[in-house]
Amino acid sequence: xxxxxxxxxxxxxxxxxxxxxxxxxxxxxxxxxxxxxxxxxxxxxxxxxxxxxxxxxxxxxxxxxxxxxxxxxxxxxxxxxxxxxxxxxxxxxxxxxxxxxxxxxxxxxxxxxxxxxxxxxxxxxxxxxxxxxxxxxxxxxxxxxxxxxxxxxxxxxxxxxxxxxxxxxxxxxxxxxxxxxxxxxxxxxxxxxxxxxxxxxxxxxxxxxxxxxxx
Amino acid sequence: xxxxxxxxxxxxxxxxxxxxxxxxxxxxxxxxxxxxxxxxxxxxxxxxxxxxxxxxxxxxxxxxxxxxxxxxxxxxxxxxxxxxxxxxxxxx
Numbered sequence: 232x233x234x235x236x237x238x239x240x241x242x243x244x245x246x247x248x249x250x251x252x253x254x255x256x257x258x259x260x261x262x263x264x265x266x267x268x269x270x271x272x273x274x275x276x277x278x279x280x281x282x283x284x285x286x287x288x289x290x291x292x293x294x295x296x297x298x299x300x301x302x303x304x305x306x307x308x309x310x311x312x313x314x315x316x317x318x319x320x321x322x323x324x325x326x327x328x329x330x331x332x333x334x335x336x337x338x339x340x341x342x343x344x345x346x347x348x349x350x351x352x353x354x355x356x357x358x359x360x361x362x363x364x365x366x367x368x369x370x371x372x373x374x375x376x377x378x379x380x381x382x383x384x385x386x387x388x389x390x391x392x393x394x395x396x397x398x399x400x401x402x403x404x405x406x407x408x409x410x411x412x413x414x415x416x417x418x419x420x421x422x423x424x425x426x427x428x429x430x431x432x433x434x435x436x437x438x439x440x441x442x443x444x445x446x
Numbered sequence: 447x448x449x450x451x452x453x454x455x456x457x458x459x460x461x462x463x464x465x466x467x468x469x470x471x472x473x474x475x476x477x478x479x480x481x482x483x484x485x486x487x488x489x490x491x492x493x494x495x496x497x498x499x500x501x502x503x504x505x506x507x508x509x510x511x512x513x514x515x516x517x518x519x520x521x522x523x524x525x526x527x528x529x530x531x532x533x534x535x536x537x538x
Contacts (some may be wrong), residue, residue: 232481232482233481235481236481236482239477239478239480239481240478240481240482243474243475243477243478246470246474247471247474247475250467250470250471253463253467254464254467257460260459260463260514268463268466268467268507269507271467271470272466272467272470272503272504272507273504273507276470276473276474276477276500276503276504277500279474279477279478280473280477280496280497280500282481283477283478283480283481283493283496284480284493284497286480286481287480287481287489287492287493288493290484290489291486291489291490296486296489299486300486352490353490356487356490
């Protein structure tokens with residue numbers, strides 16, 4: 232168990248102990264018991280809420296959590312595949328992203344980035360249980376589900392600043408720098424770094440080809 | 447809402463504090479489960495439910511404090527003034 236988890240259990244146990252003693256003994260509400268109840272109902276649960284929420288929110292940002300819905304199986308399996316050379320897999324193998332690679336690449340950044348990302352995650356949960364995602368087959372999901380808006384280059388540039396010598400030494404980077412910064416050319420476009428999740432791109436291409444051939 | 451408020455005001459102090467203990471206890475159990483159980487849907491919904499119970503506990507405790515300390519003072523300040531001793535003697 233992590234430090235936060237241990238702290239949550241410890242604080243919750245102390246608070247619960249005070250509440251149980253009050254419940255069983257039913258003592259007179261003198262100053263001592265008022266302060267104890269204030270601690271057990273307001274102060275200690277606030278600490279436990281902080282630690283448990285931090286821990287739980289951290290758990291909802293892991294690759295394992297993102298892969299827990301079957302519609303993400305293809306993305307998840309590719310990301311953790313040690314032999315895959317996709318952008319997702321290479322970033323997952325990188326220690327800087329590691330266990331939180333899905334979150335680090337798909338998060339909203341900025342002042343309200345974290346809550347906005349989590350709210351968007353709640354939308355996913357809603358769509359999974361009430362929007363039909365849960366009943367989709369993996370094949371349907373891979374070809375139909377897509378990000379709510381085009382993937383912003385800003386997320387790539389959040390880590391790859393685009394100011395380093397190495398980045399600028401690549402002629403293609405220099406040639407399209409303005410377009411990249413204006414989100415007119417995607418870092419993950421076919422001519423550049425390619426689709427981060429190849430299975431999705433292949434399924435979508437196959438679906439588009441099928442639709443094109445259809446009478 | 448008004449009825450609920452009247453019901454709370456009419457309840458005994460010990461009942462309100464017991465309710466606060468129950469809500470806080472439920473919140474604490476959920477918080478502990480959040481760090482132990484790693485079921486995805488529980489992680490998503492558990493945080494919200496735990497916080498709701500916790501806030502309910504704090505609110506009930508606050509109501510108990512207000513009911514015990516503030517309301518008796520308000521009532522005593524709104525009572526009519528006591529008759530003067532001279533009035534009492536004249537009534538004999």
